[in-house]
Amino acid sequence: MSRLEARGVGLRYGRREALGAVDAVVAPGSILGIIGPNGSGKSSLLRVLSGIRRPDAGQVLVDGRPLAGLADRERGRTIAFVPQETHPAFPIRVREMVLLGRAPHVGPFGWEGPADLRAAHEAMRRTETLDLAERPLDQLSGGERQRVVLARALAQEAPILLLDEPTAFLDLRHAVVLLDLVRDLAREGRSVGLVVHDLNLASMYCDRLLLLSRGAVVAEGTPDEVLTWVRLCSVYGTELYVAPNDVTGKTVVLPLSKEHLERLHRGPRA
Amino acid sequence: MSPAVPSGRGVAWRIHLAGAAALAVVVLAALATGPVRIDPVAAWFAPADDPAHVILVGARAPRILLAALVGASLGAAGAALQALLRNPLACPHVLGISGGAALFAILASVALPLGASAALAVVPGAAFAGALATAALVHAVAATAGAPTPTTLLLTGVVFNALAAAMITFVDAIADPSRARGILSWVIGAITVRGLPWAALAASTLAAGALLLLGSARDLNALALGEESAAGLGVGVERVRRRVYLAVALLVAGAVPVSGMVGFVGLIVPHLVRSFAGGDQRRVVPGAIWGGAAFLVAADTLARSLLPTELPVGVVTALCGGPFFLHLLRREGRSALGDAG
Ligand SMILES: Nc1ncnc2c1ncn2[C@@H]1O[C@H](COP(=O)(O)OP(=O)(O)OP(=O)(O)O)[C@@H](O)[C@H]1O
Ligand SMILES: [Mg+2]
Numbered sequence: 202m203s204r205l206e207a208r209g210v211g212l213r214y215g216r217r218e219a220l221g222a223v224d225a226v227v228a229p230g231s232i233l234g235i236i237g238p239n240g241s242g243k244s245s246l247l248r249v250l251s252g253i254r255r256p257d258a259g260q261v262l263v264d265g266r267p268l269a270g271l272a273d274r275e276r277g278r279t280i281a282f283v284p285q286e287t288h289p290a291f292p293i294r295v296r297e298m299v300l301l302g303r304a305p306h307v308g309p310f311g312w313e314g315p316a317d318l319r320a321a322h323e324a325m326r327r328t329e330t331l332d333l334a335e336r337p338l339d340q341l342s343g344g345e346r347q348r349v350v351l352a353r354a355l356a357q358e359a360p361i362l363l364l365d366e367p368t369a370f371l372d373l374r375h376a377v378v379l380l381d382l383v384r385d386l387a388r389e390g391r392s393v394g395l396v397v398h399d400l401n402l403a404s405m406y407c408d409r410l411l412l413l414s415r416g417a418v419v420a421e422g423t424p425d426e427v428l429t430w431v432r433l434c435s436v437y438g439t440e441l442y443v444a445p446n447d448v449t450g451k452t453v454v455l456p457l458s459k460e461h462l463e464r465l466h467r468g469p470r471a
Numbered sequence: 472m473s474p475a476v477p478s479g480r481g482v483a484w485r486i487h488l489a490g491a492a493a494l495a496v497v498v499l500a501a502l503a504t505g506p507v508r509i510d511p512v513a514a515w516f517a518p519a520d521d522p523a524h525v526i527l528v529g530a531r532a533p534r535i536l537l538a539a540l541v542g543a544s545l546g547a548a549g550a551a552l553q554a555l556l557r558n559p560l561a562c563p564h565v566l567g568i569s570g571g572a573a574l575f576a577i578l579a580s581v582a583l584p585l586g587a588s589a590a591l592a593v594v595p596g597a598a599f600a601g602a603l604a605t606a607a608l609v610h611a612v613a614a615t616a617g618a619p620t621p622t623t624l625l626l627t628g629v630v631f632n633a634l635a636a637a638m639i640t641f642v643d644a645i646a647d648p649s650r651a652r653g654i655l656s657w658v659i660g661a662i663t664v665r666g667l668p669w670a671a672l673a674a675s676t677l678a679a680g681a682l683l684l685l686g687s688a689r690d691l692n693a694l695a696l697g698e699e700s701a702a703g704l705g706v707g708v709e710r711v712r713r714r715v716y717l718a719v720a721l722l723v724a725g726a727v728p729v730s731g732m733v734g735f736v737g738l739i740v741p742h743l744v745r746s747f748a749g750g751d752q753r754r755v756v757p758g759a760i761w762g763g764a765a766f767l768v769a770a771d772t773l774a775r776s777l778l779p780t781e782l783p784v785g786v787v788t789a790l791c792g793g794p795f796f797l798h799l800l801r802r803e804g805r806s807a808l809g810d811a812g
Contacts (some may be wrong), residue, residue, distance in 0.1 A: 253702035279704015283697040290557030291695050291750040304693050305705030309686040310482065312753070359705070 202231040202390050203264050203279060203360040210249050211258030212242075212416075220416045222259065226396040227361060232387045234407030234424075235396045238437055243396040244285055244365050250394060251282035251363045263361070277305025281354035285365040285396075286347075289338060295349050296334040299325055302356030317356075324355035327382065343370030347379060355386070362386060363394045364386040368402060380406045400454040404428055410456040412436060428452040486754045490761020494539065497765040501535050501772040502527060507599065533670065538662045538771040539764040540673040541730045542740075544680065545569075545721035546763015548754050549737020550744070551684045556613060556689040556716045560625060560799060562737030563723050566603045567631025569734075572720075572727040573657050574635040575601025580654075581646045591668050595676075599724035605631055606716040635732065657731025660785025661769050669729050676725025681760055683718035687711055688752040695750070732784045733767070735792020740766050742799070 205227040209368070220242045227233045227250065235243045248254040250261060261268040263279060273281065282444045289298070302324065303317040313321070319372040325331045328348045333341065338349065349366055354362060367383070368376040376399070384406055385471070387393045397403040402423040403410055412420045413429050414436045421429045430443040435452060440462050442455040502511035507526060514523035549562035563569045580590060580595035612627050636658045643655045656663070662668075690711040693701040702708050726733070737759075743766075744758035767784065768777040770791070 248699070251703055253699055273702075273707035273710075274705040277703070280703070282703030284697070284703065287696055287700050289696050290554070291559075293695070293744065293750055295747075297692075297751065298696075301693055301696065301704060304689060307689060309689065311689070363703075442705075 203392055204228055205250055205268075205280070205361050205392055206262045206265075207246070207256075207259065208262065209252055209259035210246075210256035210261060212245050212249055212254060212285070212339055213257050218416055220249065220256075223413070223416070223418055225250065225394075225411055225418075225421075227363070227392045229360070229392045230387060230390050231408040232384065232393040232395055232406060234403040234410045235394065235413065236398075236400060236403050236410055236427075237413035237419075241413040245416070246411075246413065247282070247363050247365050247394065247396055251280050252276050253282060264323070274305045277357065277359070279359055280361040280363060281357040281359040282363045283350050283354050283365060283367065293338050294334070295330060295338055295341070296321070296325075296456055298338055298349055299330070299352045299356050302353040305357065320358055321352075321356045324352040327355060330353040341436050344372065344375040347371060347375075351379065351382070360390070361392045361394075365396045367395065367396060368397065368399060376402060400428060400433070404451045404453070405449060425452055428454060477773040483754055483757065486748055486758045487761070490758055490765070494761050494765045494768070497768050498535055498539070499774075501533050501538075501768050504772050504776050505531060529683050531801075533664050533667075534662055534771065534775075535768055537670055537673065537729055538768045540670065540677055541662065541726040541733065542767025542770075543764040544673065544677045544726040544735055545733060545736040545761045546766065547677075547681050547684055547756060548719045548722040548742040549763075550752070550759035551687070551691065551715050551719060552737070553741050554695055554752050554755070555712060556609075556624060557695060557697070558624060560738070560796070561736070561743070562733060562741075563602075563719060564632070564734040564736075565628045565738060565796075566605070566609050566627060566725050567607065567628035567635070568602050568719060569727060569732040570628075570632040570635030571605030571608075572598040572602040573732050574638050575604070576629075576728055577639055577642055577654055577657070581642050586797060591672070593729050595724050598727045599695035599720055602720035603716070605703075606720055610712065610716060613668045617727035631805070632732070654731075656785075657727075659783045659789070660731045660733030660768075661774075661783035663729050663731070665729055668745055671730055673725040676721045677760075680718040680722035680725070681756075683714055683721070684756050685753075687714050687718070688756045691715070691752040691756075692750075694754075732783070733788055735788045735796065736763055736767055736770075739788075739792055740793050740797075742795075 207223060207225040209222045210220060210464060211222055222244060234248060237243050249256045299321045300313055303313050306317060307313055328351050330348050330352050333345060367379060371379060383393060407424060410424050410427040411418060418438055420432060433443055434441050440457045442457055444451060446453045499511055503509060509523040509527060511527060514527040517524040552561040553559055576594050576598040580594050609627060612623055639654055639658050690706045693704045693706045698708050740762045741755055741759045744755050744762050748754040748758050770787040771784040774784040774787045
């Protein structure tokens with residue numbers, strides 16, 4: 202179990218500031234959802250939290266110790282990070298892809314041993330990708346790919362899991378199946394940080410949400426605290442319908458088309 | 472639980488065995504082939520003044536040894552560059568690294584009045600500096616563009632090769648013939664036997680470079696997924712990159728003083744290896760070392776026995792490699808030269 206914490210982190214790409222003084226906590230046993238419009242800095246925050254980019258200001262702590270002090274391989278055993286997109290340069294089979302998750306556990310001249318094979322097998326079992334083992338990655342559907350990438354992260358056996366939009370490209374069922382699994386992983390004690398675009402999924406699955414806008418934290422708290430109508434409409438710059446729903450009791454967020462807005466403004470006569 | 476995830480360890484040993492066997496066959500054939508056919512085994516055990524023995528030990532063996540060292544170096548460097556840059560068209564020649572090394576080596580050997588022993592120290596050093604400088608340039612281009620399109624990288628190489636070829640031709644035209652003798656063949660690439668110390672040097676740079684690359688192979692596998700994924704897997708991306716460029720520069724620096732700018736070996740061989748050994752760099756790198764050696768020995772044997780006059784080996788590799796390159800371009804199509812990225 203490990204607690205990951207960003208304290209006042211700032212990040213810039215050249216002159217463009219992507220993050221300014223952001224605080225975030227990814228706590229064991231829970232899911233932190235990072236939400237916000239395109240370009241608000243969600244991926245940047247995940248890069249900083251995962252240690253693949255050094256923040257230009259502030260620092261990231263793992264269990265109170267600076268992440269920057271960890272050696273690369275140790276960092277790979279502590280934090281499994283899955284970027285928004287993965288495009289292997291060469292054809293690769295699913296099982297090779299998953300085995301790459303063992304990279305931080307295997308030495309420079311090493312090959313995977315029995316423990317590594319077991320970990321990869323277990324990761325593929327949990328993500329239901331065993332049947333895909335021999336398939337070339339580039340022949341999989343978007344949803345299958347996401348599961349394979351998650352399997353790789355699981356094979357890393359890291360206590361902290363950071364996923365950038367794992368439900369992109371997934372249909373409703375696959376999104377739910379994947380996030381159910383992610384929630385199980387969190388309940389087992391892992392610390393999970395997640396970038397999600399779908400606010401309804403974020404509301405349903407995340408224990409806490411962090412709403413970013415232009416590189417700054419606009420709100421942080423439970424989904425019900427964060428997902429308020431006024432705040433969302435202003436951050437996303439569009440009219441929304443925000444209300445709790447009868448089935449889950451959680452907040453649902455519905456974007457409204459121009460046509461519906463006009464109808465609303467004309468009143469119930471129409 | 473059945474092992475759905477077999478380890479590749481066994482396959483790695485098979486690569487070494489198969490590679491060594493292939494090289495042995497090619498070397499034996501190469502020893503036998505030439506203006507005079509000889510039986511290599513009989514000639515080896517023949518008395519020292521036997522003509523066949525003299526040809527074998529005095530002429531063919533050193534040349535074949537050198538071709539094997541150069542081929543192994545270029546094969547390994549090509550495999551590593553393709554993986555590092557995620558670009559199937561990369562190799563030390565195409566990227567201009569061989570050109571940079573040749574350029575520096577020639578400037579050093581012409582500008583400085585060197586005796587034979589001083590040349591042995593200075594020329595490879597200059598080649599190494601040239602290779603490193605070009606590699607740094609390639610890296611700078613690769614880094615500034617974020618994800619550079621393969622086109623950008625290849626164009627950098629084109630420029631450097633043109634520059635190197637121009638300089639070599641220029642130096643050949645103006646330099647003291649005794650010192651510039653034979654350097655024109657560097658442009659196309661020819662195996663040049665310069666004595667045991669040069670072979671020993673190429674062998675040491677091969678050993679050092681190969682060791683560095685074999686130790687980086689697993690990290691290169693992760694890098695094939697992209698920088699961010701690799702970093703997320705605990706790979707120190709910048710460190711691996713520096714190590715690979717250093718290894719490539721060493722390999723090229725050992726090869727260039729005895730062969731010039733031999734093209735396409737580092738391009739073709741990794742593809743051949745991948746086509747039957749898969750994409751795991753822990754198999755591709757050793758495969759490219761053995762395969763590169765066998766390939767260049769075969770090519771050099773063709774070069775010196777195809778026609779009554781001897782051809783530079785670079786002619787043969789270019790004649791095989793040019794069409795192959797075009798084939799790759801066509802196959803990779805948009806995905807490799809993609810403007811779409
Ligand atoms: N590698 C980069 N180089 C330069 N600028 C970048 C880079 N990556 C991101 N940016 C910029 O930083 C800002 C934040 O980008 P980031 O990718 O973190 O946003 P995001 O919230 O993940 O967006 P999306 O929802 O589209 O994935 C954007 O303005 C983006 O243009
Ligand atoms: Mg993003």
